[in-house]
Amino acid sequence: MKIVVCIKQVPDTTEVKIDPVTNTLIRQGVPSIVNPFDKNAVEAALQLKEKYDGKVTVISMGPPQAKEALKECLAMGADEAILISDRAFGGSDTLATSYTLASAIKKMGRVDLIICGKQAIDGDTAQVGPEIAEHLDVGQVTCISKIDIDGSIVRVEREHEEGYEIIETQLPLVITVLKSMNEPRYPTVKGTMKANRKEIPVWTANDMDVDPEQLGLKGSPTQVRRIFTPKQRVQGLIIQADTAREAAAVLVKTLSEAKIV
Amino acid sequence: MQFQLTEEQQMMQKLVREFAEKEVLPGAAERDEKEEFSRDIANAMGEMGFTGICFPEKYGGAESDVLSYALAVEELSRVDAGVGITLSATVSLCAWPIFAYGTEDQKNKYLTPLAEGVKLGGFGLTEPNAGTDAASQQTVAVLKDDHYVINGSKIFITNAGEAEIYVVFAMTDKAKGVKGISAFILEKGMPGFAFGKKEHKMGIHSSATAELIFQNVQVPKENLLGKEGDGFKIAMSTLDGGRIGVAAQALGIAQSALEHSIKYSKERVQFGKPIASNQGIGFMLADMATKVDAARLLVYRAAYLKDQGLPYSKEAAMAKLYASDAAMAVATDAVQIFGGYGYSREYPVERLMRDAKITQIYEGTNQVQRIVISAAVLR
Numbered sequence: 001m002k003i004v005v006c007i008k009q010v011p012d013t014t015e016v017k018i019d020p021v022t023n024t025l026i027r028q029g030v031p032s033i034v035n036p037f038d039k040n041a042v043e044a045a046l047q048l049k050e051k052y053d054g055k056v057t058v059i060s061m062g063p064p065q066a067k068e069a070l071k072e073c074l075a076m077g078a079d080e081a082i083l084i085s086d087r088a089f090g091g092s093d094t095l096a097t098s099y100t101l102a103s104a105i106k107k108m109g110r111v112d113l114i115i116c117g118k119q120a121i122d123g124d125t126a127q128v129g130p131e132i133a134e135h136l137d138v139g140q141v142t143c144i145s146k147i148d149i150d151g152s153i154v155r156v157e158r159e160h161e162e163g164y165e166i167i168e169t170q171l172p173l174v175i176t177v178l179k180s181m182n183e184p185r186y187p188t189v190k191g192t193m194k195a196n197r198k199e200i201p202v203w204t205a206n207d208m209d210v211d212p213e214q215l216g217l218k219g220s221p222t223q224v225r226r227i228f229t230p231k232q233r234v235q236g237l238i239i240q241a242d243t244a245r246e247a248a249a250v251l252v253k254t255l256s257e258a259k260i261v
Numbered sequence: 262m263q264f265q266l267t268e269e270q271q272m273m274q275k276l277v278r279e280f281a282e283k284e285v286l287p288g289a290a291e292r293d294e295k296e297e298f299s300r301d302i303a304n305a306m307g308e309m310g311f312t313g314i315c316f317p318e319k320y321g322g323a324e325s326d327v328l329s330y331a332l333a334v335e336e337l338s339r340v341d342a343g344v345g346i347t348l349s350a351t352v353s354l355c356a357w358p359i360f361a362y363g364t365e366d367q368k369n370k371y372l373t374p375l376a377e378g379v380k381l382g383g384f385g386l387t388e389p390n391a392g393t394d395a396a397s398q399q400t401v402a403v404l405k406d407d408h409y410v411i412n413g414s415k416i417f418i419t420n421a422g423e424a425e426i427y428v429v430f431a432m433t434d435k436a437k438g439v440k441g442i443s444a445f446i447l448e449k450g451m452p453g454f455a456f457g458k459k460e461h462k463m464g465i466h467s468s469a470t471a472e473l474i475f476q477n478v479q480v481p482k483e484n485l486l487g488k489e490g491d492g493f494k495i496a497m498s499t500l501d502g503g504r505i506g507v508a509a510q511a512l513g514i515a516q517s518a519l520e521h522s523i524k525y526s527k528e529r530v531q532f533g534k535p536i537a538s539n540q541g542i543g544f545m546l547a548d549m550a551t552k553v554d555a556a557r558l559l560v561y562r563a564a565y566l567k568d569q570g571l572p573y574s575k576e577a578a579m580a581k582l583y584a585s586d587a588a589m590a591v592a593t594d595a596v597q598i599f600g601g602y603g604y605s606r607e608y609p610v611e612r613l614m615r616d617a618k619i620t621q622i623y624e625g626t627n628q629v630q631r632i633v634i635s636a637a638v639l640r
Contacts, residue, residue, distance in 0.1 A: 071272065072272075075272065075276070186276060186279060186280055186309060187272075187276050188276075188308070188309050188310045189273065189276070189309060189310030189311060189313065189314055189323045189325065189329075190310045190313070190323045191310075192269070192272045192273060192276060192323075193269070193323045193324065193325055195272075196268065196269045196272065
């Protein structure tokens with residue numbers, strides 16, 4: 001089975017500090033990490049590989065320093081990594097990004113499964129995964145917490161606010177995964193050494209069959225007018241503990257794990 | 262001159278830090294309180310590959326470098342110094358002498374499982390009456406046919422009872438003094454090899470410390486490490502490297518104390534402002550930060566020299582001496598900054614202060630480090 005995982009390097013939002021004078025985010029010195037949902041995607045791919053055999057390729061569209069994030073995925077156990085990087089990709093919105101990533105995947109020939117994290121913690125759009133499926137014209141299931149493959153049949157559990165659906169579908173397929181999917185493994189010392197020795201090829205616009213009009217800023221119709229949180233009715237989480245102190249500790253832990261604080 | 266870690270070293274540092282913060286930190290206070298060694302953590306460290314960082318691939322290692330190993334000890338000690346020394350005792354004190362002095366068979370049999378992280382290691386040199394004066398060993402080994410018979414005991418042994426493999430020193434020829442000491446590889450479970458009482462220590466509670474007891478332990482001749490009489494040389498060169506481990510442990514403790522102090526002094530409000538805005542506190546933090554940085558440079562330099570195959574005995578002694586004194590001073594200042602809370606077990610800095618003290622004592626007291634350094638500068 002040939003699996004491609006799409007990852008993004010994002011600023012670690014738990015490390016972001018607020019400037020007490022201007023009340024704005026201090027971006028300088030914030031470490032970059034692999035988007036947490038994407039780590040679940042890598043873990044899902046590795047587990048599928050262990051179960052059904054195959055090859056896991058991790059790709060990322062980003063600046064040269066995104067190689068660091070790809071290396072971390074190699075250290076976790078991915079077979080190869082490719083960086084999709086070109087000045088022509090600068091300023092991409094989700095449409096141009098998904099077009100570029102889909103073009104890279106097309107170049108790889110037959111791919112059975114494409115796994116993305118549910119969303120990136122910086123942009124939070126959750127659009128790139130579904131759009132890749134549209135560009136490739138293959139099926140998609142989003143927000144998955146479980147996957148089983150039986151021959152040509154793929155059975156997934158799709159979580160949403162009211163519960164979960166069990167969906168049967170087939171390969172090739174694009175899925176986006178949730179945190180509840182798995183617990184991403186740590187990169188090991190040996191994996192890190194191996195990852196460090198591996199070459200990470202860089203694909204530019206010239207390496208892929210792409211329409212220049214659909215790349216970067218030119219291919220990005222999105223215009224951001226205003227950023228706000230839409231009203232949403234979600235069931236709250238009630239933390240039960242013996243003391244308020246314990247409850248507060250659980251709350252802080254939950255919020256920081258969810259990368260909210 | 263480069264003052265930056267290589268990309269590989271940065272990746273190692275990051276992976277150990279992530280492991281330390283997620284897997285080691287959560288139970289650290291509880292293990293301290295209960296004086297509890299965690300085999301689960303030791304096994305997890307083995308699976309992660311920490312014990313094999315600086316050994317060749319053919320012996321199950323990752324073939325990285327000593328500096329990466331020092332970074333691992335530092336990062337682990339930053340959250341739990343007992344876990345840091347568990348790793349250091351296995352790598353520096355047991356796996357290393359087997360790597361440096363062992364035969365091919367000994368390396369395959371004993372170094373490989375240590376480097377692969379499936380077994381833990383220990384080192385038995387210290388006796389009740391032979392601490393710094395290692396030459397007054399009472400433990401004896403007598404050659405009889407195809408094996409040595411070992412009798413005696415060792416105290417204050419890190420990983421005692423938990424480790425499966427031990428490098429143990431005994432007198433094979435008392436008349437020769439230090440030249441009569443030999444080194445042996447012992448396995449847990451050898452008849453007559455037992456473990457004595459568990460030591461109740463001031464700090465590093467999450468590390469196992471106990472006695473080794475030998476009553477007519479028959480050790481096969483092929484388990485002699487090096488030649489007869491090589492023991493003192495093996496012990497001293499092992500401790501040279503071990504000092505990098507202890508120095509890295511001290512550095513981790515100091516770093517932790519500094520981080521806690523910075524955070525607390527910004528949060529703690531007295532007289533309507535954070536105590537960090539008092540110059541009295543600010544200057545303390547400045548001195549602490551400077552000590553931590555100086556210690557770091559010394560520790561990394563000693564590891565670097567060892568990686569380059571250059572002499573590092575004096576530099577490892579300097580790193581151990583300075584980093585351990587820095588850890589003690591910085592942890593003590595951290596308790597001072599925390600005030601009454603610092604003295605309470607509710608906060609982590611009192612544990613750091615208790616943990617720091619041992620780094621000035623073991624693997625050569627800081628007085629011994631000064632002997633090593635002065636001998637080198639006066640040569």
